[in-house]
Amino acid sequence: MTTYAIEAEGLQKSFGETKALAGVDLFAKPGTVHAVLGPNGAGKTTSVRILATLIRADAGSARIGGYDVVKQAERVRATIGLTGQYASVDEDLTGLENMELIGRLLDLSKRDARARAAELLEWFDLTEAAKRPAKTYSGGMRRRLDLAASLVGRPSVIFLDEPTTGLDPAKREDMWGVVRQLVGEGSTVLLTTQYLEEADALADEVTVIDRGRVIAHDTPLGLKRVVGGQTLTVQPADPARLADAAALLQQVSGSKAESPRQGVVAVPVKDDSALTETVARLHAAGIGVHELSLHLPSLDEVFFTLVGRRAGDDKPAGGGAHADPDDGEGSGNGDGDRNASASAPLTV
Amino acid sequence: MTTATTTANPLAGAAGAGKPFTLIRHSAALAKRSLLKTMRTPEALIDVTLQPVIFLLLFTYVFGGAIAGSQSAYLRYLLPGILAQTIAMSATAIGVNMNTDISKGVFDRFRSLPIARSAPLVGAVLADFVRYALVAVITLGVGYAMGFRIATDPLRAGAGLLVAATFALALSWVSVFIGMLARTPGAVQGFMFLLVLPLSFGSSTFVQANTLPGWLQAFVNVNPITHLAGLSRSLFLGGPVAGHFFWTAGWIIGLTAVFMPLALRAYGRKV
Structure with missing residues (x-):
């Protein structure tokens, strides 16, 4: 039995001539926040897309909650929630419609899907905007809707894509509060970020990647010791x-x-x-x-x-x-x- | 605030994505989404609503007298063809829509859920059938107001609509295939337009093939839209069915045999 909620070993992926991943290892314990820190093009998104069963690695293996992302993709999909650039809501649909659709696709009854949608919209302070098309939402609202949409199925592993990029400090604090609450309730969160501050504020462990390789893996404290x-x-x-x-x-x-x-x-x-x-x-x-x-x-x-x-x-x-x-x-x-x-x- | 629990629930959505009823339920949910989008952006429906109406009015009242001697005679000739052709051609939108979903990341949301891989595709097709029904109602309604009457019976008229829908399904595979390959929704749209334009005007929908020059007749006589329109005319007004039926069935089988595997393979690579 595995002790990790997320485990990936030796992930490799090329797109044509470009080597996006050249052997990435990632391990996250259940109920923790794991930050993947790296600049644009480092391979953060490619790694997450492999872990989320959206693309297949050329080499290496990965398991989510003990399920293999290739052989048991269906199980993995029932375990995870995806947000941001990995998986978008439909801009033409209202916030409520988006949430209800996902509930229905997760086999909730009509009534349960509606109740779950209302519950999450309220939690993310979107109740008032629930009947407006998502394309009318502000950046922060859109970010919250994306996150709410990924939580409909009560996923135990949540992938967050740069959750606070472009948010003002107050909204960032709110988002951090949400992440802490999710983890407090037992979920495992893998978030990508470009900010050491964010990794430091949220993460139990940090993996720093650059050009498809892991260049450091440590606790935020350990990382700070190294980098000053x-x-x-x-x-x-x-x-x-x-x-x-x-x-x-x-x-x-x-x-x-x-x-x-x-x-x-x-x-x-x-x-x-x-x-x-x-x-x-x-x-x-x-x-x-x-x-x-x-x-x-x-x-x-x-x-x-x-x-x-x-x-x-x-x-x-x-x-x-x-x-x-x-x-x-x-x-x-x-x-x-x-x-x-x-x-x-x-x-x- | 604290009511929204997010603890692991292994049962959420894990249950049987392989079961046919589950697939139908998921596809219906996705079809509903597609129709909601259509209602919210009615301009996307212009090709299946306004266009057949404009063609009907324009061709009947402007060209009808010149082409067929009288407007009412031309309306009888034109309407079944326009109806079949519009249904068939509205299938081209499916590739554009799927390409849009992929480029916007909505497709990835669906793919990250524990639903059958085919559910988004089946959902899109289901939504299209609702659109075909809409085309039929609008075109027949306007036609009725202009004086068109079905000369056979509802059963045969219904069969005419069903054949058009089946042909549309076959053409959907072409559209899905292009939709999976093209980089942008606009490119899919452009390509499908290039395909649709000669097929619709190089057919017997608007004028009888024997009025055309020989080389064009050669094209018109093999064009599936010619036979689909001809079959539709026979089923709405009476007349020989067999020839047009075999041509249409042949095209449906041919298009499906070639493009369904291609489209599914391209789709499978994206899913």
């Missing part, structure tokens, strides 16, 4: 006090403060107590701040540490501007996404 701790960033309200703030940070952390961008100083810190100490000292020195945040390294920095090059980049240590879709043209330098949206939950 958090960064404390201060933006003084008065730009003239920048040097004072830098000196202060240096005293607190024992490391030399750097300026990642205009008017901002940052230092690496080892533990959370650095934040309270910095707040106290800033107050004592009379330095007002516009921004004071503690955040984890970005995906870019994780990759830089793990493989010595920017995510998704073929050259070692180049500018990785295309690694993160949210990281647009404006960032220019590699530090641009230090202040990307993912840092928000730890901002004070």
